[in-house]
Amino acid sequence: MIGIQIFLIVVLVFIMGNFLASQNSSRTKAWKKMLLLAFFAAAIFIILLPDSMNRIAHAMGVGRGADLLLYGLTMAFIFTQLNSYVKSKQEQRRLVVLARKVAILEALSKNSHD
Amino acid sequence: MKSETYIIIPVYNEAKVVGDVIREVKKHFKHVVCVDDGSRDNSAAEIVKAGGILVRHPINLGQGAALQTGIEYSLHDPKAKYFVTYDADGQHQLDDVRAMLKVLDEGEFDIVIGSRFLGKEAENMSPFKKALLKMAVKFTNRTSGLQLTDAHNGLRVFNRHVAQRLNITMPDFAHASEIVERIAQENFKYKEVAVTIVYTDYSRAKGQSIFNAVNIGFDVLINRIIGK
Numbered sequence: 001m002i003g004i005q006i007f008l009i010v011v012l013v014f015i016m017g018n019f020l021a022s023q024n025s026s027r028t029k030a031w032k033k034m035l036l037l038a039f040f041a042a043a044i045f046i047i048l049l050p051d052s053m054n055r056i057a058h059a060m061g062v063g064r065g066a067d068l069l070l071y072g073l074t075m076a077f078i079f080t081q082l083n084s085y086v087k088s089k090q091e092q093r094r095l096v097v098l099a100r101k102v103a104i105l106e107a108l109s110k111n112s113h114d
Numbered sequence: 115m116k117s118e119t120y121i122i123i124p125v126y127n128e129a130k131v132v133g134d135v136i137r138e139v140k141k142h143f144k145h146v147v148c149v150d151d152g153s154r155d156n157s158a159a160e161i162v163k164a165g166g167i168l169v170r171h172p173i174n175l176g177q178g179a180a181l182q183t184g185i186e187y188s189l190h191d192p193k194a195k196y197f198v199t200y201d202a203d204g205q206h207q208l209d210d211v212r213a214m215l216k217v218l219d220e221g222e223f224d225i226v227i228g229s230r231f232l233g234k235e236a237e238n239m240s241p242f243k244k245a246l247l248k249m250a251v252k253f254t255n256r257t258s259g260l261q262l263t264d265a266h267n268g269l270r271v272f273n274r275h276v277a278q279r280l281n282i283t284m285p286d287f288a289h290a291s292e293i294v295e296r297i298a299q300e301n302f303k304y305k306e307v308a309v310t311i312v313y314t315d316y317s318r319a320k321g322q323s324i325f326n327a328v329n330i331g332f333d334v335l336i337n338r339i340i341g342k
Contacts, residue, residue: 089336096175096285100183103149107169107187 008047016040115219118195120145121211122184123166124177128202129155135204136164142208143198147188149180178289182282189277197277201268203314210309214271217307224276224302227262228269228309239313246327253331254291258298262306266290269309276302288333 016036046053053065062068121143125132132148139146148166150158152174161168169187171180181199188194196215200206206228214226230239231248247266254265270293272280279300284292297304 085336092285093283095173096179096283099171099173099175100179100186103169103171103183104187104190107167108190111167 005047009044012040012043115215117144118193119143119198119215120147120188120194121198121200122181122188123148123200123202124151124180125149125153125157125161125202126151127153127155127157129157129160131204132157132202133160133164135202136161136166140165147184149184151175151180176285177287178282179285181289185277185280195274197272199268199270205311205313206269207310210269214307217305218271218273222303223305225270225272225297225304227304227306228267229264229306230267230311231263232306232308250327254294258294260294260298262294265294284333288330291330291334
């Protein structure tokens with residue numbers, strides 16, 4: 001096993017361990033975890049057998065393994081960007097509801113309807 | 115009718131003009147709810163000085179959020195029967211409000227919307243803005259299935275039923291499209307009434323940037339995807 005392989009696997013295991021420990025488990029998040037586990041398995045598989053990436057790419061009609069990796073990365077990037085956009089919009093709505101409550105309570109305590 | 119009507123004015127950095135607008139409205143209506151949307155100038159002080167009811171967002175949330183806050187505040191008064199959304203920059207006319215309230219009071223409609231393109235022409239409106247607003251109306255009519263001539267007018271008058279069910283969630287300027295969509299979803303009985311908008315140098319400078327049309331269109335589509 002060469003140095004870079006050991007390094008990458010150690011880093012991956014570390015990230016995975018942290019991820020699984022930090023997230024509070026709920027059913028809605030379960031599928032994301034499954035995907036992530038599959039990703040880690042695939043990553044370790046490819047680190048150990050780098051040539052397999054080329055073979056998979058050829059089988060899918062892509063020139064090089066590195067190209068396939070780039071396509072995959074692009075998709076993953078777009079997905080996470082959209083995901084965080086939607087999340088931030090949802091957060092914004094929660095914030096609006098909260099701030100509105102504060103504003104109304106403050107106003108009601110100052111001005112009484114007559 | 116005067117004491118059953120709530121005028122709701124979203125205010126964001128309008129310290130220069132909001133006082134005069136409130137004083138003018140106060141001559142005819144008792145309840146003027148001003149939602150200060152986290153202004154950085156002294157709008158809040160001007161509102162209090164002019165006798166408006168101040169409801170103050172702790173942070174800036176957007177005009178749509180301010181309108182919803184004003185509506186929810188007004189609903190706390192069980193006697194509130196009519197709700198008017200009114201701009202802080204003085205571009206709306208109180209005569210129009212009275213005419214719209216009269217239509218609403220007849221009871222046939224739930225919501226009466228001001229239109230700049232129905233009969234009377236908008237004063238001093240730039241041709242480019244006119245073209246853009248007409249395009250916006252086509253977009254809104256297409257997505258909502260309603261037949262309106264002006265979807266982005268800030269002057270609206272509606273009854274308690276609408277106030278309770280409107281539930282504006284789009285915090286920024288996309289709320290105008292959202293209100294039209296809500297009218298379609300809830301089957302509110304609506305009517306458009308011709309109103310005059312006076313574009314002063316002040317309101318023109320404060321008005322929405324043309325580029326905002328892109329933001330609004332995008333937000334409306336995203337809202338579809340996210341859902342409520």
